[in-house]
Amino acid sequence: MALPTRESVEDPIVLSDPGAVARRQWVAAYVKRLVITDTVTVLAAVLTAQWVRFGTFDVQVQSKAVRFLGYGIVTVGLVALWLCALAIFRTRSPRVVGSGDEEYRRIISSTFWLFGFVAIVALLAGLDLARLYLAIALPMGLTGLMLGRWLWRRRVARWRERGQLQTTVLVVGSQRSVEDLIESFSRGTAHGYRVVGACIPGPEGLRGGTIRAAGSEVPLLGSEGDVVAALEHTGADTVVITATERVGHRGIRDLLWELEDSGVDLVVAPGIIDISGPRLEMRPVAGLPLIHVEKPQYHGAKSFAKTSFDVVFSLLVLLFVSPLMIAAAIAVKLTSKGPVFYKSVRIGLDGRPLRFSQ
Known part of the structure; x- marks a missing residue:
């Protein structure tokens, strides 16, 4: 079986060695690129959060227990902990990168576990960390990590569609x-x-x-x-x-x-x-x-998550379209007699009658 050679591919991530050796080598090269992308993303997110919040990198943390602790040290520690969390949760494992949702789930889990750990440590140590600093770093870093993985997947998908990285x-x-x-x-x-x-x-x-x-x-x-x-x-x-x-x-x-x-x-x-x-x-x-x-039904945490999503999404949609609905109600009332809402009865589950308003 002839595998793609290094000369036949525009990117050096594809190697010419056959079989399992070739796969291990291109996976190792791909994982190294993910490490570089994650490091740059996390570093940019945390530095941006500090700059937006304070406008400088020389700021002291308000703490009764620890003195002379600057946000520069906090930033370096947060970046190191974030990268360690990504490694501990195996977000770059060859078995999950490149396809499926598990890679994204691990990134989300590692990030929230990290910020939960930071919050507990700050509480126990008496560190008064700026909330806006963490509020900027968390969503910006998480969004950057997810976007970086998605972009790499798109590129790998193009290679695979051409018969490479198989x-x-x-x-x-x-x-x-x-x-x-x-x-x-x-x-x-x-x-x-x-x-x-x-x-x-x-x-x-x-x-x-x-x-x-x-x-x-x-x-x-x-x-x-x-x-x-x-x-x-x-x-x-x-x-x-x-x-x-x-x-x-x-x-x-x-x-x-x-x-x-x-x-x-x-x-x-x-x-x-x-x-x-x-x-x-x-x-x-x-x-x-x-x-x-499992049976195709929601229960426990899944049921709560689905119900919460339905309620929140419905409220947001209603809030978004409410001006249009109000305008339509006024137009109906001014141009015709009777109520704005049309009420009717429909037969629902198990033959139960349901009242609808349209």
């Missing part, structure tokens, strides 16, 4: 599961997953054949016992197992041992599709990782 996948499963996986990956080229080979368990796993799906052909490279040889042939950096009932837990464990020193990732696809991520929850039971699919 995660090459070897699938172990039935022909139907391989076809479904190819079709799923073809719908999201920005995610960068590309099936380069398949091993079908049992007597059907014959070498030399191909599987056609989503306009591409994937070669058959044997059965579940030929995974290591197929990896050497294709240079794939990820193995996806869909036929867990044929491979078995012992087979998966043995394959993990064989791949331990190769740097190849092993992924088990449960075959659950078109279900949103929040409804899936992994729960280990008796040593077995079971995936529980």
